Amino acid sequence: MSSRTIRRLLYTALALAFLLHNDLWLWDDARSVAGLPVGLAYHVGFCLAVALLMGLLVRFAWPKDLRSRDR
C-alpha cells in the first residue's frame, strides 16, 4: 500500500472518530461494562482508540516536510 493511501485511510479514520464520538445509541443505556456505566466505558475506550489512531498517524503519515526539516 502506498504511503498516500495509508495517509488517506488514516485521515478517513479521523473523520470517522469525530462521528463515533456522538454515541447517541448509548444515551439512556444504564448497563455496566467492565465495572463502569456503558456510556463512560465507551468514551474511555474511545480515548484508547484515538491514542492508537494518533500513534498510527505519527508512525505512517508523518508529514514529509517535517521529516526533511529534522534532517
Next chain:
Amino acid sequence: MVLVVVLFYLGLVLTVGLLSHRLFRGTGEDYFLATRSIGSFVLLMSLFGTHMTAFSLLGASGEGYRTGIGVFALMASSSSLVVPVVFYFVGTRLWALGKRHGFITQVQYFRERWDSDGLGLVLFVVLVALVIPYLLIGVMGGGMTLNEITQGRVPEWAGSLIVCLVVLAYVTYGGLRGTAWANTFQTLVFMILGGAAFFWIVKQLGGLEAALARVADTSPELLVRGDKVRPLKLLTYMTIPLSVGMFPHIFMHWLTARRAESFKLPVAAYPLCVAVVWVPSVLLGVMGAADVPGLVGPQANGILVRLIHQHAPELLAGLLAAGVFAAIMSSLDSQTLSLGTMFTQDVVRHYGFHDRMSEREQVLVGRLFVIGILSVTYVLSLTASRSIFKLGIWSFTGFAGLFPIVLAALFWKRSTKHGVLASIASVVGLWLWFFFEAWSVPDYTLGGTGIIPAAVILVASAGTLIVVSLLTRPPGPPVLERFFPR
C-alpha cells in the same frame, strides 16, 4: 500536617524550577523558548500540564456530581481527539515556521504572515484580554483550595500569595526551561496523586461496584446522559478544545520543541493522559453524589475535598492539596510567562526598540513583566468576585472562535488581513452579545437547543474570514513566497 505537606511540595517545585537555571545561556531565546531544546517527554508533560487546570481535578468532579458520567464525553474525550489533531496539523507547522523565521510569539507570526502591524496589535489586545481571567482563576483557585483543605486555617489571601510567590520565583529565574521542568514534575504529581486519591476513596466506599450500585439506587440519572447532556451540546462542544490552537501559552510551548519528531509522543499519548486524569475525577464526583448528597451550585466543586476529609487520612488531604496546586501552577506559570513574552517582544521590542534590543535587555524586561503581571493579578484576586470562575468557559469560547485565523494563516494563501480583522471583529461582537445574553443563565445554549455559543462564533468567524478575504486584495508575492515556498 496538610500545610507541612503542601509547603514541602512547593519547596520541591521551587527546587526543580531553580535547578534549570544551571543550563541558562543568558539569551532572550533561551529565556523565552529554552533555545528550542525541549525533548518529547518534557514537551508532552508541559503541554498537558499547561492545558489542564485545577478544573480537571476539582471542576471535573463537581461536574460529575451535578451532571453525571456525560461530562466525560463532553469535556474529556472530545479533547482527547481534537487536541492531538490540532497538535498534529497546526502545532508542528507553527513550530517549523517559528524555527525557520525565528518567531517567539503568535503575534510576530500573524503580523508578518499578513504584513500588518495593525493586525498584530489588535490580536495582541484580544489575546491578552482573554488570558487575564484565566490567570485570575488560577491565583484565586489556589487560595480557595488551601483554605478549604486546611478547613479555614490558612486564609485565601495567604494561599494565593504563596502560589504567586512560588511561580514568580521559578518563572523569573528559570524562564521557559524552568517552567517546562517544573510543569513536568507537577503534571506527574497531579496525575499520580489524583489516581492515588481515587483508589483510596473507592476502597473506603467498598469498591467500585458497591459505590456505583449506591449511585444507581439514589441518583440513577447520573449513570446515563439522559436529559442532563443534550445531543447537540455533545456535538457542538467539540469546538471548545479548538481553543488550544490559539492559546498563547500553548503556542509558546510548541516553539520549544527540539525537533518536529518531539511532537510524536505528545500527539499519540495525549488521549491517554486525558483519560488518566479525568476518569477518576468524574467517577469520584458521581460517587460523591450518593455519599454526600445535597450540594448545590458551586458547592459541588468541593466534593473531592469533602470526600478526602471523610474517607482519607490527613496526609492524603495534604497530598491532594499538593496535586491541586500542581494543576494550578502548571498552567499559571506558562500563562504568566507567555504574557511577559508578548509584552516584551510584541510591545517593548517591536514598538519601543524597533526590533533592536540586546539579549540582556530582553531577559531583563521579560523578568520585569513577569513580576508585574503576577503582582497585578494577585492584587486583583483580592477584590475580584467569585463569579470570575464563570469566565473560564468564556475564555475558551473566545480562543475557539479565533481558531479559523491560525488555520487560514497556515493553509489558505488567499486569506487577507482584512478578512482576519473582520473575523476578529465578528468574534468580539458575538462574544460580547452571548456573554451578556448568557451570563446569568446556567447551562445556556442557543434557544435551548443544545448548541453552545462557541460553535456559533466559530462558524461566523470562519464565514467572515472567507467572505471578506475573497472580497479584498490578496497578499503580495513576497509574503506568499516567504510563507508558502515552493
